[in-house]
Amino acid sequence: MKTALLKSLALSTACIVAAGVASAQDAVVHAGHVLAVPGEGYLTQQTITVKDGRIVSIQPGYKSGAKGAPVIDLKSAYVLPGLIDSHVHITGENGPDERLKSFTDSAVDTAFDGAAFAKVTLEAGFTTVQDVGAGNDTIFGLRDAIARGAVVGPRMRAAGQAISVTGGHGDVNGYSSPVMKLFTGTNVCNGADDCRRAVRQQVKEGADIIKITATGGVLSNTSAGLEQQFSQDELVAIVEAAHAMGRQVTAHAHGKGGVNAALRAGIDSIEHGTYLDDESIALFKEHGATLVPTVLAGATVTGWTNEPWLPEASRKKAAIVGPLMLDMLRRAREGGVNVAFGTDTGVSRHGENAKEFALMVQAGFTPEEAIRSATVTASRHLEMETDIGTLEAGKYADLIAVTADPLKKITELESVDFVMKGGVVHKGLN
Ligand SMILES: [Zn+2]
Incomplete structure (x- = not known):
């Protein structure tokens, strides 16, 4: 047929x-x-x-x-x-050579990798994506090349580098001290004033949206846990500075302390949300915030807990977080949280973004609800609903x-x- x-x-x-x-x-x-x-x-x-x-x-x-x-x-x-994927990392794919590539590849090499992944993503039916973590030059160059028709790929809204505290999930971790000094970017900030500076720098360099790492994360090579990393005053400063320049803010967040602090600070959306609780659900609704669940990433890292190429600190966190994500999404849906489809692809393989749908259905979504989250809801989340969705x-x-x-x-x-x-x-x- x-x-x-x-x-x-x-x-x-x-x-x-x-x-x-x-x-x-x-x-x-x-x-x-x-x-x-x-x-x-x-x-x-x-x-x-x-x-x-x-x-x-x-x-x-x-x-x-x-x-x-x-x-x-x-x-x-x-x-x-x-289809619209609200959470991708289109310039890379996790795997055994990822840490080495950070030394061997230039921004141009990475952009060419991204162009290949962009084509695969489009051919998988995703005509728009939001990239929420990549090198500034690489991702803004790729986004603009697609927009002017020089490269085949999905429409793109891009955050560039995620803003992080020193030693946080979005900083450079797990290398020798001179290497970390060399690789540390303008995205790392400490204290409210410095974090306003980091937001403004990202806007200046071309960010459509501000991404922050509000809590620890699985794939950073550090045993710094999964809880809140930015203080409340830093979160408030970030949201104020971003909104003043017409940018939304989205927060990577697993631990509920970090999820709830970000929501209280007026964040626009939460990525992952693993440990969200009843208080989080009430805060999501009170502030009109959106959840981007990325349960495909949870399922993917659950399969990596014995992979020798994954640093030990990440393996331990993967074993804890991965199996919890499906139940998180079930709680969020039952609590009436607004959910925009997002996969964290780049953790999983590019072009397999649609595997998230079956996981959403496992978490209680009807197929049509899952498709709505990847079209109508995601288009609003990306502020593109007059053009797509x-x-x-x-x-x-x-x-x-x-x-x-x-x-x-x-x-x-x-x-x-x-x-x-x-x-x-x-x-x-x-
Ligand atoms: Zn991500």
Whole structure:
């Protein structure tokens, strides 16, 4: 069935497949089932008209387009808005050579790695991502190259370097003292004034959003625990300085002390949230904050507790944190916390982002709720809801298709058959 559909796609639209970088071409899409607004169920037998990279209309019935506009035949497929991952590290992938690469690779080498990962991510159906931790030059360069069409990849909002206290999760850890001195960046701050400085520096260098490491983390090579690292006055200063310059702040946080302190300081979102409790759930709702759960990262590091390449300090933390994350997400959902889909991909392998969906369903989400969190909710979290997140007139023509119903079998999204971003077809047709 899949082969037959792919063949028919190949015949109808081979002329507009993007072999490398291509510009958008006007087209009409005949879609058998469309989840135009995830959460509101399918429309059936629709025509999506695409012009200049955006959706012009979605109308019932199969209509022909303007003269010469190709018809993309997705009549036997399920069409969804392009997926959004709110937490990736697109310039790297954890593994045995990661620590060595920090010595051998230049920012340019890393950007080229990132370009390859960006292509894989887009072809997996993720048409927009938020990168929340990478070298400034590398990630801002890659983001801008994708935006101007020089590199194939998802739309991107990027934080650059995460801001950290000295010795914290986002600092350089576990090397000899001279090496750590050499690698320490402007992202490390101590005290409220210094942390305002670090925020302003990140904005100056090109950050779309400020990422901080509010607590310890699993993959930093230090046995500094998983609890609060920034003090309350530092957190308040960071949020004030970022908001004053029109930037949201998101906090990596595992321990509940750090989760709750960040929420009290007015943080916009929490990444991971492993030990969140009833007080955290109340704070999320009181402050209108969003949780980005990254349960795929938990599942991934759970499998690494005997890996010899992982430093011992990280192995110990992985064994503690990994198995707790699914239950964290269950508590958050039952408590009514706003959840935006995010995977921490780069811990797991690029292109496998959609494995998060099945884990969300294990934690109690319906398939449609999980898809809504990766479209409607994530688009609002990224402040891009006027352009992406649903299939509606005026938004970018970012759409994907699969051959079986993902509301019946969510793992169908792990092998997306068709990807269009901004009216350019990137997958499914050759
Ligand atoms: Zn991360």
